[in-house]
Amino acid sequence: MQPLRKADPSSIAGHRLLGRLGAGGMGVVYLARTPGGTLAALKLIRAEHAADPGFRERFRRETRIAGRITGHWVVRVLGADPEAREPWLATEFVPGPSLAEAVGLHGALPEPTVRALGARLAAALADVHAAGLVHRDVKPGNVLLALDGPRLIDFGIARAAGATALTATDAMIGTPGFLAPEQARVGAADEVGPAADVFSLGCVLAYALTGERPFGTGAVAAVVYRTVHEEPDLREVPDTILPLVAACLAKDPAARPTAARVRAALGEAGGPAGDWLPPGLPALIARRS
Incomplete structure (x- = not known):
């Protein structure tokens, strides 16, 4: 995990950000603590990509699909807002390696x-x-x-x-x-x-x-x-x-x-x-x- 940068927000929709888990061209994945105290991996999409209607629709679809999977060996969705200016999706955090x-x-x-x-x-x-x-x-x-x-x-x-x-x-x-x-x-x-x-x-x-x-x-x-x-x-x-x-x-x-x-x-x-x-x-x- 990497520390937060100056440009990173301190919280997103009540989720307190603790550090960076990874970053790519589409956005950043943060380690966050949910309002209920659970650790989460929160994916935040960059605003320039969210402005693309096709990309936003794909993110909406990802959110819907992830929420439909409830098996024990799949990470659970803890929250999401695909309509936000910078859409985000939070899933349970697994502290192990890939x-x-x-x-x-x-x-x-x-x-x-x-x-x-x-x-x-x-x-x-x-x-x-x-x-x-x-x-x-x-x-x-x-x-x-x-x-x-x-x-x-x-x-x-x-x-x-x-x-x-x-x-x-x-x-x-x-x-x-x-x-x-x-x-x-x-x-x-x-x-x-x-x-x-x-x-x-x-x-x-x-x-x-x-x-x-x-x-x-x-x-x-x-x-x-x-x-x-x-x-x-x-x-x-x-x-x-x-x-x-x-x-x-x-x-x-x-x-x-x-x-x-x-x-x-x-x-x-x-x-x-x-x-x-x-x-x-x-x-x-x-x-x-």
Whole structure:
């Protein structure tokens, strides 16, 4: 976390700002304390972007979608005002690292940890899909690790299954290296359904187990080409979980298991996750807490 800057407000709609969690071209994410005393991650959109009617409508949609997801392994919405001059959205704060940061610091995670991680992420996606939504950007950076289990975050490009996308039709939606083949086809937004999230989950599981992206790295075009036309590199994935990961990464969406089936295959996802993290990560989370 970084300290507040002179230009930052001290509070937003009764939320007292404590520091900066991150910033980008669209706005700033603050650590805040709600009027009720709860810690929150508050996303504030810059006024120049909010002045764009299309952008504001997308933010309204993100707010509505995030509020519809109530599963245990998804961050809860604590408040929002998409109509403010600078729109904002507050969600519960998770004081742990992202999966991307954890793997970067500690390397590949042990299989029992990844099974617990995958079962809970699959349960989160099952809730998302049951609500008629598709996340469309499941990746290590959008998975936060808490002591009791992971949390899926960032529904900024999620949408209702079968709905017309608000993004440009010539834009590829998702993160190369973790998006499904159907997401890579420009103008094929209507083909992106729950199975795309399962493909992304398979990429996340492979990454967590090996420390490497299953379709490699490099230029975006090369990574996308391998995703669409080549088989993933799963040589380091343990044999005990390899069939499930491979099934999630099937090129044909109809051949992939549902999120509910992935959860069932990985084990119990309900209740406290318990001692699921490898040594080192609980201490990191405790320091941040």
